[in-house]
Amino acid sequence: MQLQQDKNVNTGDGCRTAAEIVSGMKQLPGALLPVLHRVQEIFGYIPPATVPTIAEGLNLSRAEVHGVISFYHHFRTEPTGRHVIQLCRAEACQAVGARQLEKHITTALDIAVGDTTESGDVTLLPVYCLGNCACGPSLQVDEEIYGRVTPERFDALLNDLGAGQ
Amino acid sequence: MIRVYVPRDTAACALGADAVATSLVAEAARRGADVEVVRNGSRGLFWLEPMIEVETVDGRIAYGPVSSGDVPALFDADFTHGGEHPLALGKTNAIEYLKNQLRVNFARAGVGDPLSLTDYKNQHGYRGLQRALEMSGQEIVQQVMVSGLRGRGGAAFPTGIKWQTVLDTPGDQKYIVCNADEGDSGTFADRLLMEADPYQLIEGMTIAGLAVGATQGYIYLRSEYPKALAILNQALATAYADGYLGPNILASGKHFDLEVRVGAGAYICGEETSLLDSLEGKRGMVRAKPPLPAVKGLFGKPTVINNVLTLATVAVILEKGAAFYQDLGIGRSRGTMPIQLAGNVKRGGLIELAFGATLRQLVEDYGGGTASGRPIRAIQVGGPLGAYLPQHQWDLPLDYEAFAAVGAMLGHGGVVVFDDTVDMSEQARFAMEFCALESCGKCTPCRIGAVRGVEVIDNIRANRQRDENLILLHELCDTMELGSLCAMGGMTPFPVRSAVQFFPEDFKTAAG
Numbered sequence: 001m002q003l004q005q006d007k008n009v010n011t012g013d014g015c016r017t018a019a020e021i022v023s024g025m026k027q028l029p030g031a032l033l034p035v036l037h038r039v040q041e042i043f044g045y046i047p048p049a050t051v052p053t054i055a056e057g058l059n060l061s062r063a064e065v066h067g068v069i070s071f072y073h074h075f076r077t078e079p080t081g082r083h084v085i086q087l088c089r090a091e092a093c094q095a096v097g098a099r100q101l102e103k104h105i106t107t108a109l110d111i112a113v114g115d116t117t118e119s120g121d122v123t124l125l126p127v128y129c130l131g132n133c134a135c136g137p138s139l140q141v142d143e144e145i146y147g148r149v150t151p152e153r154f155d156a157l158l159n160d161l162g163a164g165q
Numbered sequence: 166m167i168r169v170y171v172p173r174d175t176a177a178c179a180l181g182a183d184a185v186a187t188s189l190v191a192e193a194a195r196r197g198a199d200v201e202v203v204r205n206g207s208r209g210l211f212w213l214e215p216m217i218e219v220e221t222v223d224g225r226i227a228y229g230p231v232s233s234g235d236v237p238a239l240f241d242a243d244f245t246h247g248g249e250h251p252l253a254l255g256k257t258n259a260i261e262y263l264k265n266q267l268r269v270n271f272a273r274a275g276v277g278d279p280l281s282l283t284d285y286k287n288q289h290g291y292r293g294l295q296r297a298l299e300m301s302g303q304e305i306v307q308q309v310m311v312s313g314l315r316g317r318g319g320a321a322f323p324t325g326i327k328w329q330t331v332l333d334t335p336g337d338q339k340y341i342v343c344n345a346d347e348g349d350s351g352t353f354a355d356r357l358l359m360e361a362d363p364y365q366l367i368e369g370m371t372i373a374g375l376a377v378g379a380t381q382g383y384i385y386l387r388s389e390y391p392k393a394l395a396i397l398n399q400a401l402a403t404a405y406a407d408g409y410l411g412p413n414i415l416a417s418g419k420h421f422d423l424e425v426r427v428g429a430g431a432y433i434c435g436e437e438t439s440l441l442d443s444l445e446g447k448r449g450m451v452r453a454k455p456p457l458p459a460v461k462g463l464f465g466k467p468t469v470i471n472n473v474l475t476l477a478t479v480a481v482i483l484e485k486g487a488a489f490y491q492d493l494g495i496g497r498s499r500g501t502m503p504i505q506l507a508g509n510v511k512r513g514g515l516i517e518l519a520f521g522a523t524l525r526q527l528v529e530d531y532g533g534g535t536a537s538g539r540p541i542r543a544i545q546v547g548g549p550l551g552a553y554l555p556q557h558q559w560d561l562p563l564d565y566e567a568f569a570a571v572g573a574m575l576g577h578g579g580v581v582v583f584d585d586t587v588d589m590s591e592q593a594r595f596a597m598e599f600c601a602l603e604s605c606g607k608c609t610p611c612r613i614g615a616v617r618g619v620e621v622i623d624n625i626r627a628n629r630q631r632d633e634n635l636i637l638l639h640e641l642c643d644t645m646e647l648g649s650l651c652a653m654g655g656m657t658p659f660p661v662r663s664a665v666q667f668f669p670e671d672f673k674t675a676a677g
Contacts, residue, residue, distance in 0.1 A: 029464065030426075030444050030445040030446035030447075031446055032446030032447070033426065033427070033428075033429060033443065034426065034427075037388075037427055037429070058446075068446070071431065071448040071449060071605075072428075072429035072430055072431050073429070073430035073431060074428075074431075075429055090350030090351075090599075091350040091351060091508065091549060091581050092350045092507040092508040092579075094592075095507075095509040095581055095583045095587070096508060096509050096537075127389060127430070128348065128350065128432060128599070128602075128603075129348060129349070129350045129352075129389065130175075130389055131175060131347065131353045132176050132179050132353070133350060133351045133507035133508065133579070134176065134211035134506060134507045134510070134513025134514050135176055135179060135211055135212075135214070135513065136507075136508070138179065143391065144178075145175055145178065145179040146179050147180050
């Protein structure tokens with residue numbers, strides 16, 4: 001599996017970057033979430049190797065940092081594929097065929113929700129509401145949100161990513 | 166020079182508004198037409214998005230839904246002067262869906278560039294703050310109290326009473342927290358307001374700060390709203406630069422700082438005490454009340470925590486006066502309620518009306534029935550913790566008390582329409598599944614109850630000891646409703662019970 005992985009993560013450099021992030025933000029009240037967001041923005045996920053650095057910098061225990069990371073769906077501790085597709089699974093999208101769309105997507109990508117394709121092209125994640133509830137089914141591909149996504153439209157989007165089968 | 170408006174709102178962009186804007190600029194250049202494209206907010210007529218508007222001598226003329234491929238034909242039809250075209254919708258203000266609304270919170274939405282402070286001020290913006298600067302904290306709280314405003318996040322607690330408590334509680338530091346963690350499926354009013362009229366929220370929060378003596382505010386925004394985040398941050402920077410925020414607001418000597426904090430995909434953080442823990446950098450665990458956040462809130466300090474619409478409304482109340490707001494609505498539900506019409510509906514969007522309209526008027530007159538063309542079977546009101554209403558309840562007036570009286574809730578005003586292909590046992594199962602996924606885990610009825618709820622509904626659906634399991638499901642719902650610490654576990658039984666009670670046939674045929 002080829003995953004997008006920052007080459008510095010498992011060396012000391014990843015931790016130095018995490019340390020820089022922490023030292024720049026630790027004066028913020030309740031700094032942990034902003035720090036974790038920044039780390040994930042830079043690495044694409046929160047490398048477990050950065051946890052001790054974050055904990056030490058914010059004067060927290062590693063368990064506390066781990067507890068926060070694992071509480072929030074948004075934070076990931078593993079790298080994703082080159083593209084991330086977030087599929088809305090909530091009621092307003094269910095009412096317009098999100099369950100059928102999910103079946104189509106998992107079949108097309110040959111993975112379950114939460115997994116990454118073997119090629120490392122796409123990670124498929126669930127999301128519970130993108131706030132586009134009048135124009136579902138909705139999904140997000142990397143930074144872009146799409147509405148009224150039919151199976152055909154999904155295939156076209158996948159094709160545009162160059163990640164088709 | 167001709168001005169053409171193309172919304173930059175999430176829903177408009179999800180349907181191709183960016184491509185339309187690009188095509189308009191390119192096509193205008195190709196034809197040598199002097200066109201300025203303004204990225205406005207959305208009017209909330211989402212079924213018409215991307216809806217573009219052109220400014221003509223007769224007012225603004227709308228076209229929609231426009232795709233980038235339509236752009237050359239629109240130029241051919243002389244749309245820049247309001248020319249006829251199959252996508253022409255006539256004057257924007259005359260579109261029935263919009264004309265029949267009572268826009269108070271959303272009066273400015275979609276009119277101008279959401280980031281233009283000049284546009285905001287030209288449309289009555291910051292008049293509320295001007296008035297507030299001439300008042301004492303108690304006088305501001307009194308205005309909010311008299312207006313009858315109740316929390317728009319869902320719980321509908323009287324805002325004035327909450328503020329009075331914070332004002333009366335001594336504290337070296339107080340906070341204003343805006344709950345912008347709009348996680349209910351079927352809701353988008355907060356997002357629309359933040360993307361279309363961000364200064365209204367900023368103004369409302371500043372007034373709240375003056376009212377209770379808080380110098381720091383936070384907007385806790387869900388991470389699923391990246392466009393709202395970008396817009397809010399730019400609007401905050403402008404408000405600071407122009408002296409509307411900071412240590413000396415409009416040279417009054419009054420101080421209020423405001424920043425956005427981003428959530429991380431936890432539905433439970435829409436619950437106010439969980440949100441406060443999250444803002445403090447912790448797991449979003451629900452706190453036991455008392456102490457109320459008004460007494461011991463963020464970092465243990467007295468805190469006003471209100472929804473986006475609640476805080477934004479304060480700017481209107483201070484501008485137009487408490488009586489203006491109080492005069493709208495019915496019973497104890499005063500003012501207007503922005504209803505969000507979503508799911509399987511032909512004309513989905515935002516409908517702001519005074520309290521009192523019926524659900525049927527909304528889904529039939531405004532919504533035009535289902536998008537699929539099939540009959541409506543169930544309507545879920547109030548998000549994932551709201552009941553599924555069958556046909557005989559669609560004549561209920563939209564009013565907090567009327568909904569509560571039948572075991573439903575208006576909540577944040579999300580209305581999700583389902584057609585007759587819906588399997589209500591699957592929806593009931595989802596309610597439990599969602600609760601299991603999103604429970605903070607602090608109290609047992611919610612943490613374990615939701616997991617057991619999924620199992621019990623699976624047994625019913627699989628026809629395993631169905632009658633016994635239906636009784637068990639009711640008992641489980643009792644336990645969750647009566648024993649949970651917050652609305653997550655306490656109200657998950659609403660959609661479950663309503664599905665079982667009003668759509669029993671879906672629990673009798675084995676689905677799998």
